[in-house]
Amino acid sequence: MSNTYYDPADLKKFGDIADFEPELAKKFFDYYGDVFAEGELTVREKSLIALAVSHAIQCPYCIDAYTSDALQKGTTEKQMMEAVHVAAAIRGGASLVHGVQMMNKAKKLSM
Amino acid sequence: MSKSLQAQHHDLADKTTQLKILSNGIFGEGKLPTFKKKLEPLQEFPLKPTSIEIFQVNVGYMCNQVCKHCHVDAGPDRKEIMTRETMEQCLDVLRNTKIHTLDLTGGAPEMNPDFRWFVEEANKAGVEEIIVRSNLTIILANPKYHDLPEFFKKNKVRVVSSLPFYQADKTDRQRGDGVFDKSIKALQMLNEVGYGREGSGLFLDLVYNPSGAFLPGDQMALERDFKKELKEHFDIEFNSLFTITNIPISRFLEFLIRTENYEDYMESLVNAFNPAAVSGVMCRNTISIDYDGYMFDCDFNQMLGLKLDKSAGQHIKDFDLQKLENRDIIINQHCFGCTAGAGSSCQGTVA
Numbered sequence: 001m002s003n004t005y006y007d008p009a010d011l012k013k014f015g016d017i018a019d020f021e022p023e024l025a026k027k028f029f030d031y032y033g034d035v036f037a038e039g040e041l042t043v044r045e046k047s048l049i050a051l052a053v054s055h056a057i058q059c060p061y062c063i064d065a066y067t068s069d070a071l072q073k074g075t076t077e078k079q080m081m082e083a084v085h086v087a088a089a090i091r092g093g094a095s096l097v098h099g100v101q102m103m104n105k106a107k108k109l110s111m
Numbered sequence: 112m113s114k115s116l117q118a119q120h121h122d123l124a125d126k127t128t129q130l131k132i133l134s135n136g137i138f139g140e141g142k143l144p145t146f147k148k149k150l151e152p153l154q155e156f157p158l159k160p161t162s163i164e165i166f167q168v169n170v171g172y173m174c175n176q177v178c179k180h181c182h183v184d185a186g187p188d189r190k191e192i193m194t195r196e197t198m199e200q201c202l203d204v205l206r207n208t209k210i211h212t213l214d215l216t217g218g219a220p221e222m223n224p225d226f227r228w229f230v231e232e233a234n235k236a237g238v239e240e241i242i243v244r245s246n247l248t249i250i251l252a253n254p255k256y257h258d259l260p261e262f263f264k265k266n267k268v269r270v271v272s273s274l275p276f277y278q279a280d281k282t283d284r285q286r287g288d289g290v291f292d293k294s295i296k297a298l299q300m301l302n303e304v305g306y307g308r309e310g311s312g313l314f315l316d317l318v319y320n321p322s323g324a325f326l327p328g329d330q331m332a333l334e335r336d337f338k339k340e341l342k343e344h345f346d347i348e349f350n351s352l353f354t355i356t357n358i359p360i361s362r363f364l365e366f367l368i369r370t371e372n373y374e375d376y377m378e379s380l381v382n383a384f385n386p387a388a389v390s391g392v393m394c395r396n397t398i399s400i401d402y403d404g405y406m407f408d409c410d411f412n413q414m415l416g417l418k419l420d421k422s423a424g425q426h427i428k429d430f431d432l433q434k435l436e437n438r439d440i441i442i443n444q445h446c447f448g449c450t451a452g453a454g455s456s457c458q459g460t461v462a
Contacts, residue, residue, distance in 0.1 A: 012378075043332065072321070073328040074336055076278060 011061040044073040048083045055087040113177055115186040116362060123365045124184065126416040132364065133444040137374055143381050146446045155389050157439035163432065165397040167214040167410060167457070168193070168201055170223040172402070175252045178273075178286045180320065180363040182414055185218045193402040195225045200404055200427045202229075202236050208432055211239040214397075214457065216410060219249045221259060230266050242269045244318075244457075247297035248290055260304045269314040270306060271353070271457075272298070277340040281322045298347045307349040315348075318459075320355045324372035326383060326452055327354035330460045353459030356380075358411050358448040380447035388454030391461030394440050400427055408440045410457075411448075417441045 002010075018025035036046050047070045054062030070080050116124040123129060137143045150156035171192035174185035205213060213233050220226055220243055233241055243263065250259045263270055272294070276282045279291035286294075298315075302308060307315035317337060321327050334352035341347040357363045359376060367373040394408040404427040407413040418425045423438035454461035 043329070068325050071323060072325045074276075074333050076281070 006060050008060075008064065011064060014061070044070070044075060047073050048075060048079060051080060052083040052087040055084050056091055113186075115177065115184045115188050116365060117184055118186070118188040121365065123361070123368075126414070129360055129364055130415055130417075130443065132368070132373075133359070137377060138444050143378060146442050146444055146450075149381075149384050149447075149450075150389065150442070153386050153389060158389075158392075158394070158442055160436050160438065160440065161395045162436060163208070163210055163396060163398055165212040165214055165393070166201065166205065166210050167216060167397050167399045168198075169216050169399065169401050169410060169413060170198075170218070170220045170226060170229070172218045173222050174218040174246065175222070175249055176219070176246055176287055176290065178362070179366060180285060180322075180357050182358050182361045182363060182411055183218060184361045184414070189218065191402045192223055193225070193404075195228065197400075197402070197404040197427065198225060198229045198232070200430075201400060202232050204427065204430045205233060205236045205238050212242060213238045213240070214242040214244070216244040219246050220244065221249050221256060227262060230262075230268060234266055240269060241266065242271055245270055245272050246286075247272045247274070247294040250297040250300060251293050260300050260306065263301075264304045264306070264313055267313070269316070270301060271316045271318060273318045273320070274298075274337075275320055275322050277337050277344075285322045295345050295347065298341070298349070299345065302346075302348055307347070309348075314350050316351045316353060317349050318353050318355055320357055324357075324367060324370065324376045326379060327356055327455070330354040330453065351459070353457070354453075354455070355457070355459065356448045356451055356455035358445050360411055360445050361414055377444065377447070380451045383451035384447060385450055385452060385454060385462050388450040388452075388462040391454055391456065392446075392449045393456035393458070393461075394449075397457075398435065404428065406430075406435075411445055412441055415443070415445070417443070 015025075015029070018029075036043065036050075041049075047066060050062065051066040051070050054066050067080070138145050147156055150158060169183075172183055172185045172189035173187065173192060174181075174183075174189065175187060177186040201213075204210070215226070215230070217223070223229075230241060230243075245259075250256050262268075273286070274282065274294055275285050282291040282294065283289065298307075301315055304313070305311035306313045319327060319333055319337070327333070330352065333354060337352050338349070341349070359367055359373070359380075364373070367376050394412075397409060399407040399410045399413050401407065401413050405413075405425055406419045406423075406427060407417065408419065412418075418441075419435075420438045420441065423434045424431050449455050449461075452460075
C-alpha cells in the first residue's frame, strides 16, 4: 500500500475497479466508451472538454490521461491551454457569482 | 541538435547498445511481454512473409535535416551512400521479378548523385510504381534541386512527404527551425506542377508522426484536419495522410530515454498491441536494402543492423525470391511500434 494518496501507476489500474464489483464496472466502462465515441462532437472536441473538466475537478489521473489523449488527437498546446482557461474562468466565475448572494444578504442585514 | 548521434559519438549510435536496451530492462525482467511472446499465441511466430511486392531502397543516410526523431540518425555529416553499381544490382532484381513498387528512402534520397539516373532506369525496367520519400526542404536547399517537382512529374514518381503538423511550431520543434515554411513552399511547388490535384494522376501523400512520446491519432480524422488547414491557410492539396508511429530506435530512443519516457512509451505500445495489425505489417511484403546492398526485413531492422536470416541470403547479389519468401522475419521489441493501435507502416495504418 502506497503512503501517498496519489500514485501515477494507479491510473493504469483503473480497470481493476471491476475486481470488487464487475457488473457496475462493466456498465461504467461501456458507457465511458460510448461517451467518448465520435458523435455530434468530434473525438477531439470531447478530449478537450475532458481536459478542461479534469482541471476543474483537479483530478491528476485525468489530467495525465487527457493531456496524452489530446496530443494524440492532434490538438495544439495552445488549444489545450485555452481549454484549461475555460475551466479556470468557470471556477472563478462560480466563486464570484456567489458575490451577488453575499451582496443580497449584506444589503438585507444592513441599515 | 545539429549533428547525428554518430557524429556526437553518442552511446546510442551503437546498434548493439540499442538492441541491449530493447532486449533487457523492462522486457528482460519480464515486466512487459516480448514481441515474440505476443506472436506465439497467434501462431505468428516465427513471423513469415507473404509475397515480396515492395523494394525499399535506402540510397544513403545523408540528409540536409537533422530531425529529432529520425530512426536513421541521418544528417549532413552522414556519408554512407549507395553506388551506381549497387543500384544496378537492384535494377537487375526489379527486371527479373514481379516486384511492383520501388520505394526510395534515405536520408534525403535526392542527395545521392545517382538518384535521378536510378529513377529513370527503374522506369525503363518497368517498375509499376516508384515512390520517393522526400523531406520537402531538399527541393529548396540548393538551385540544383529546384526542378525536382518537374523531374518527379516526368518520371511519374509518387511523392511521400513528412509533415508532422499543419502548423509551424510542432513541425519545427521536431524537424528544425524554418522547416515548416520551406515545406509549405515545396508543397506549393509540387501542387503547381499538378501533384495532389484531382485528376492529375500525380500522387502526393503526407506522413504524420507524433511530435513526442505518444501514439498517432486516428488517421482519417487527422487527414481531415490536415486537408482543411492546409487548404485554408496555404491553398495546398494532397492525396492521403499516412499516420506513422515513432519506432523506439536511434534518435527517438535517445529522446525517450533522456526524457524518462521510455518505459511508459513501451508500455503504451505493448498495451495497444493489435493482433489484427500483425497480418498487415510491412515486413511481410517488403525487402529493405541498405546503401551497401545488404537486405533487411525493414528500414528499422536495417538501422539496428539486423540483417536477414542467413539462409535467405543477405546481399542483393544473392537475391533469391523463393528463399526470401520462406525466411523467418527477425523481430525485437521495436516491432511493437508497427502493431500498436491501427498499426503502422510506410503506407500508414494497416488494420
